[in-house]
Amino acid sequence: MKTLVSRFVKDESGATAIEYGLIAAGISVAIIAVVNGLGTKLNTTFSSISTQLKEARSEQRLGKGSG
8 A cells, every 4th residue: 555655646647747737727728819819900901901891882872983
């Protein structure tokens, strides 16, 4: 029994697995934050483009376009 406890105390493979799990979780959170930020920026950009296209189309229908 004493050797079993001694081996358990010396065994660090479980701690290493937990450390790798925490590192992976941290990287995942960072990736999610970046993707979320880019998604918001892209949504804003495409909304702006959509608005400009709608305004240009509206002006063209009213005969104000330069075409």
